Amino acid sequence: MTRALVVFESMFGNTERVARAVAVGLAEHTDVDVVRAGPGVVPRDDVDLVVVGGPTHAFGMSRPSTRVSAGQQGAGESAAGGTGLREWLDTLPGPMGHRPATATFDTRIRKPGVPGSAARSAARRLRHAGLPVVVPPMSFWVRGTGGPLLPGEEDRARSWGRELAQTVARVP
Numbered sequence: 001m002t003r004a005l006v007v008f009e010s011m012f013g014n015t016e017r018v019a020r021a022v023a024v025g026l027a028e029h030t031d032v033d034v035v036r037a038g039p040g041v042v043p044r045d046d047v048d049l050v051v052v053g054g055p056t057h058a059f060g061m062s063r064p065s066t067r068v069s070a071g072q073q074g075a076g077e078s079a080a081g082g083t084g085l086r087e088w089l090d091t092l093p094g095p096m097g098h099r100p101a102t103a104t105f106d107t108r109i110r111k112p113g114v115p116g117s118a119a120r121s122a123a124r125r126l127r128h129a130g131l132p133v134v135v136p137p138m139s140f141w142v143r144g145t146g147g148p149l150l151p152g153e154e155d156r157a158r159s160w161g162r163e164l165a166q167t168v169a170r171v172p
């Protein structure tokens, strides 16, 4: 593996913490960059793994309306009119000249019986864009809308990143 790119959306900061922990795990095996989803984010030609993560909003990826709602609930990052993960994924494959492996994660509230996962929606979108999704979508848990992450989740994210790099290294 040459290089990985972790692209994240985060309004209260929890998904960003997970993204950075995933990158620490990946970095044991490959060079890695971490970047917030936004216009102009295009994986370089030497990126062979793109990992995307965002908060679960209303059972899937955020929308402008749910980001407004997050802002009203005290989120620091107000991307309401801008680019969330969904809008960024809509730009793919765009100018990308290659087809890197991909993987997705999200943060969400652990409550029995609450369905929906931004990671699952993002994986579907990536497949539609013709990109290989190499591992099942992964969720990391927050206590409530603003967080915090449940104990141990950053460790779990580091391990997931490490194992993901090993998986991609085995893909022919």
Ligand SMILES: Cc1cc2nc3c(=O)[nH]c(=O)nc-3n(C[C@H](O)[C@H](O)[C@H](O)COP(=O)(O)O)c2cc1C
Pocket: 009, 010, 011, 012, 013, 014, 015, 016, 054, 055, 056, 057, 058, 059, 060, 066, 067, 069, 070, 073, 107, 108, 109, 110, 114, 115, 116, 142, 144, 145, 146, 147
């Ligand atoms: C408008 C809105 C809708 C949400 N909907 C869900 C949901 O359907 N399922 C869930 O588990 N969490 C839901 N949440 C909680 C978010 O998943 C939580 O805020 C997020 O994981 C925090 O990540 P961040 O700090 O990176 O923004 C919602 C939060 C907001 C603001």
